[in-house]
Amino acid sequence: MLKVSCPVNALDAQLPLLLPDEVCAPFVRRATIVLDRAVRELVGAIEADTVPDLVDRTRQAEAPWLSSNLCEALTRFHDDQVGNSVELSISWAATTPVLQEIAGAPSIRIQEDYFPRIDEVHRALRPGEEENEDTFVGTVERLDGEMQPDGRRAGEVVLALLLPDAETVRARTSLSADQYADADKAHMTDNAYVKVKGRLHPGRQPRSLTDVATFEPLWPGA
Known part of the structure; x- marks a missing residue:
């Protein structure tokens, strides 16, 4: 088990994250919400077998939640020899309120057999690679x-x-x-x-x- 704690006000930055319902939230909170939504969208697309649609939407979006780098980071939590799954659970600081639909969302489980599909998305969203x-x-x-x-x-x-x-x-x-x-x-x-x-x-x-x-x-x- 790996636990990561990040103070809500760790960064005094105002970078453009398109979250109109959280526009006044600190940057760290907004970045964490984007992470949560991106991983949920990715896992949902895998389970619904709509990965090509997800890739197309992400490519066309002005400021997509999902990215090639995020997909690659997720694949690094997987070990082929161990064959592990990954579960992502976020606890929100009470000092900064968050929408109930976000706070009450269940943890996200990435099954072992999802990782090849995540790698497909990683490569699809990345600029063309060559030998x-x-x-x-x-x-x-x-x-x-x-x-x-x-x-x-x-x-x-x-x-x-x-x-x-x-x-x-x-x-x-x-x-x-x-x-x-x-x-x-x-x-x-x-x-x-x-x-x-x-x-x-x-x-x-x-x-x-x-x-x-x-x-x-x-x-x-x-």
């Missing part, structure tokens, strides 16, 4: 290799790669025994990074990184 062949810097997040006949491990690892736009994406790739040994050491070393040259494919995270030409550890202080 990206480049050199990336990142960290080793998981080692899934297998023992080879020569007694050394090789195979799949999951990396967290930092892209030029400051976005971090998880990517799965396959490494040779020598590269895997370097990945293992980097994974076990604080503040160690890796530099990898390959082809990053678009799609659901962890994305696919193929044609790995180089894989080098970057040790702290080096």
Whole structure:
């Protein structure tokens, strides 16, 4: 269970969020309402099998509640190996009244099998992605290799790669025994990074990184 608390008046900002019924509410309150409505709309569309309609409405809206970034953030709460669901429940501060229809709304449950659909919405709302062949810097997040006949491990690892736009994406790739040994050491070393040259494919995270030409550890202080 993860609990996050944010003071209602944490930010003294007046940014344009189209919530006419909450126009006088603090920014944090309005942002939280937008989050609540966006996730409810997303889950409702999945359950009603109207995701294409939701995507079309969101694209046409002047100030949509739902965004590609929000969908991506939701997918990061899901672990393929664990197969978990996510439940979102919001408690509203009594110091700032909220509409009863919002305050009395039930928690939102995102079932495990909803996450592939959420990722579809994430990709549909995002500007077109293409394959990206480049050199990336990142960290080793998981080692899934297998023992080879020569007694050394090789195979799949999951990396967290930092892209030029400051976005971090998880990517799965396959490494040779020598590269895997370097990945293992980097994974076990604080503040160690890796530099990898390959082809990053678009799609659901962890994305696919193929044609790995180089894989080098970057040790702290080096």
